[in-house]
Amino acid sequence: MMEKTSIGWQKQPSKLNIQGEIERAIKDITGEEVELIASGRTDAGVHAIGQVANFKTSSKLPIEKFPIAINSKLKKSIRIQNAEEVEERFHSRYNCKEKTYRYIINNSMQGSAIYRNLEYFIPIKLDVEAMKQAIKHFEGEHDFKGFKASGTSSKSSVRKIYKTQIKQENQRILIELTGNGFLYNMVRIIAGTLVDVGLGKIKPEEIEDIINSKDRARAGKTLPPYALYLVEVKY
């Protein structure tokens, strides 16, 4: 499990990326050119605090030493939290059973200076009870075609959401979604749609219809990535 902030996962030429940075650190430690496979990509700016990735190595370094060794070669915006040995055919992406994302909204009057890059600030008081009703309509298997970035191709836009939750912690609203997978921008669009519910622009009972319409224009806007956290990946 690793934790990273503000940088996209996938290798991109001449851009800072998590995959490339960790592969370079592993090479520094083991001398090997490895391919690091994550549970999936994260958009640039999303905090992948529960990301999981695997690689193959012949290194004799004890497994429990890997986090400290790799972290010593990484910038502090990327931290390996834990390492464990897995069977050879383990694959972080293919074997992934479920992922949990969290979107953090600061719904205070003035926002926070300190966490300004870690949460989405909206000063207009949201109707959290309506949002709690609305989020339940996302549970189950749906075609989320209307909840992905327009122009992105992916074979199927059907995904299953196992669990949804909205928590309130003082003036913060935490939106949590657990599913078998999420489309590009999907959580950020769901969060944007729930904010519209909180603002009274969309009624909770309209959500089902909006999902079934498969129409991106009927869902809410894509909220910014810096308030989104990939918190857990399960196998």
Added chain:
Amino acid sequence: MMEKTSIGWQKQPSKLNIQGEIERAIKDITGEEVELIASGRTDAGVHAIGQVANFKTSSKLPIEKFPIAINSKLKKSIRIQNAEEVEERFHSRYNCKEKTYRYIINNSMQGSAIYRNLEYFIPIKLDVEAMKQAIKHFEGEHDFKGFKASGTSSKSSVRKIYKTQIKQENQRILIELTGNGFLYNMVRIIAGTLVDVGLGKIKPEEIEDIINSKDRARAGKTLPPYALYLVEVKY
């Protein structure tokens, strides 16, 4: 009450500072050149999330509109949380009864990527029970001459600490001190001394003697400012 991050309070020529920034914003709103008086200075890098400051104005703008108006003229690293009218002779510094500071230690194995600039990371497991015993010895009125930055002049180094507390939240250790005032670097040196206790370098029962020695060399090191929060100021 305001919240700010990473910038020292006091006006310094050609440096970003909270006082100057807010005075400029107030001038943008009211047209008046005001003098903003805070409860006290904070070191550069300390997060003054509970700072209180006052100024005099003849503006007809309703008091409840001030935070929004001033925030609209400030960079997002400075946020006014609240504003209220006080009697004319109120003085944020002279009338201050007590202040509460919090120092946040991340005592996990690998630290956090996301909060790396908001907490002090120490991977060696600290003995929190010993730290809890030790912090009690700071309570009461003491001459804290050994717990201030060397070379700083101030009339008296006697301060009274009303309340101390160490909280554990998962892998974080929160050190909290409430007192009638704190010397320059005092909380950061107390936190450094408590870390030495947690590491077994200093015994809890030695604290009293270290305070009484008034010897800066016997206290722990000055921990970095970015993990320190001025959380509350009371009148």
